[in-house]
Amino acid sequence: MMPFTAALRAETEAGFDDAIANLGQLVAIPGSAWAALDPAPLERSAQLVAELFEGAGFREVGIVREARPDGAPGAPSVLASRPAAPGRPTVLLYAHHDVQPAGDPHAWHTPPFEATRRDGRLFGRGVADNKGGVVLHLAAYRAFARAAGAENGLGVVVFIDGEEEIGSPSLPQLLRNRGDLLRADVVVVADSGNWRVGVPALTTSLRGIATAVIEVRVLDHALHSGTFGGPVLDALAVTSQLVASLYGPDGSVAVAGLGGWDSSQVDLSEDDYRADAGVLPGVRLAGSGSIASRLWTKPALSVVGIDAPGVDVSSDAIVPAARAKISLRLAPGDEPLRALEAVRAHLEAHTPLGAHVSLVPGSATKSFAGDGESPAARTMRRAMEEAWGVAPVLMGVGGSIPAAAELAASFPHAQVLINGAEDPDSRAHGADESIDLADYRRAIFAEALLLASLEQGA
Template sequence: MTSTPAATPHNSGNQQASGSAGAVDAQGLRSAIDRSFGATLVQLGELVAVPGIAWPSFDPAPLERSAQAVADLLRNAGVDDVQILRSDKADGTPGGPAVVARRKAADGKPTILLYAHHDVQPPGDPALWKTEPFAAVEKDGRLYGRGAADDKAGIMAHVAAYSAVAEVLGQELGLGVTFFFEGEEEAGSPTFRSFLEAHRELLRADVIVVADSSNWKVGVPALTTSLRGLVDGTFEVRVLDHAVHSGMYGGPVLDAPTLLSRLIATLHDAEGNVAIPGLLSSDDVSVDLTEAEYRADASVLDGVRLAGSGTIASRLWTKPALSIIGIDAPSVDVASNTLLPRARAKFSLRLAPGQVPSEAMEAVRQHVEANAPFGATVVFTPGESGSSFLTDTSSKAASLALWALGEAWGVPAVEMGIGGSIPFIADLTEIYPDVQILVTGVEDPDSRAHSANESLHIEDFRNAVVAEALLLARLNAEGLG
């Protein structure tokens, strides 16, 4: 495994040491990508126009149309073996439609699996958008629209790179290529594990490229070498058997929202560090973000002091981060003069690489129960969990990927951590323990995935297509030996 999940510039000389690139027609690949790039953007715009959302509260019909549109793209790219598949959820309802397509490997050639997802986040408040969420709009070198970056651009990067390699190499292309475009990632991938188990051989590969991350910044590519893990759940504070009049009974007992607030306040220390005992934490990073960069990227308001201690990169990548993402209590508009008997909060805890999720969940439970304010009853309910990830940067695939990224952008690639989590990667590593996993992406710090005005930097997208085409060509020429 990599010795530190930090962001480190990859030395361009070491990139060349990964092997000779002489057998790869880099200029031919660039030319093929450039010739079709306008069409690639049009196809991306057509995908953006389909509001495929996998959440149960949304109409499933657009999600089905999204899967069909992606399947048609693959067929038009010359891939014959294309299927739309799904697994059932635990309650028996069908999961989101996944698109799987394959080009089998020639004898002695490896197989690469190219992953992305075609479902998207809900658009949220339309008033916050400067353009229509489900219409691709090009402005100032960026393409705006829900899914333009996360992750329909990942799909188009895979398809466009493969098309260019197939065009340039022709009959010399023996690399096996499997496309796996999930249809429920933004809903938490509820059937991902069962889908892998049901289609274990169909999806088996030597290398997996997960195109669902970000680059270091506009103009600087990155390979994501670490991801934080994740646990979430709820805790509820109960103080009364039923609600009572705040004037008649207020004073001797504090209401549940007040006590919930006091409990939430124990989750962090005075500096804003997570204050739950037993959680792993590290400050071992070699390249850092500046405070100005972080404030700009995260849209921090003037006057707001940053939380935590240590470098900003470590606070993002190698330390735990806990957020309260929901509270159940009456809204202000319908509030009455009542002492509320109970209130509930949902937490989301990002875990440092190496942290065992079950141990982190137990640490949260013990903390909230031990810090029950004023003797209130605290009911803890665990939720979802996912493991962290570290790339083996000594692998042949990682070495080739770093070389390809540097060649495509013309600057050395960065090995960086990501504060977010991709829990299904743990499933991939368990089902395929010998696979080499590469986490790449088309986003940049201003892509605003999941937020209003999501966008894609168009030239970085072009570079991402070039980088993947170079990677495919090198794997075809050299294999993994």
């Protein structure tokens, strides 16, 4: 095995510049699945992904769309495959090519859609989440195929999602229609990250998510705040009281009936968390229990948007209606729809002064709980230790990946592994998104080692 490991390492090194160039090509395409944005870049992104995997030797490559629950066509996803030789396993490689919008371009120190190297890192929208995952799979497969030769018997299926950032709404239909094609013994989801720079990690749990909009109405039209102010409370004040009621005195989520527990997994120190998150001096942390519990196994609720008159254009009038969008992260095992019903019951019990309040559900993603001791997980951990020179951490992640839960449910006998290109300073979804280039090189090598081990029957 050692000579082959050296060959894999050499192929990883030889192909690394091409991998970064491919990642730069993808970053340059601002493909987002958001309905309000131009769909043309997402089509170009899918086409480029298909061309890259064709160039890597996959003969069966296609761009597919499936219907969403409302009947609308889904975004373009890419499927590529090569069959396994008799008696050899099949691995499914998942990532997504759609990205979040860049946000305010002035908040970036480099152009968001131009991959830029600086201080050992690569910056640009999607380098971490998740075009970096697409190219991680691509580069690892190329290194493995070159070292193992065309005669290797490993079956490989590639599924590059086109709408993960909006909850993968067409994924259930895709699994119903194309599940036989996606069936695999091992699933590798490259949409997470490492414990920190220089220390790898295998993600073994993900929180679920449920989003909703709280709508508040107190009047049928706006009123002069001097003539009518006093007897009726404006909708913004009512919304503020409702939002405040969702939290306890220590900032923990106060909605009754939500699951959660203290985690005994590896913990983060408060100093490390504050540094990684950029918490301002003097701001106290919310909740109780270990930092890991608050991130991985307890619910978290964020108010991610409010519809209200802007300060600079607001008139001196009582606001008749307001909306607030909430994002509720759920402990592994908690069901999104049940959790939203708990929120609805909380709002009904805490609505002030008889205001008219409704809860409009949005997207929902189930949680994921994996097995860090499965044969494939142990193989991946050995590969990571070989690549980094230190043992990987088994960690949870507070975020959600719709495909992880859906694929695990559709293929209950498959071993699901979650890796990725991120680290605590990657700032996915934010300005100056980036990855550490040295760790990215190691991640490619580790996945190539995993593929080689699977092909050889480990």
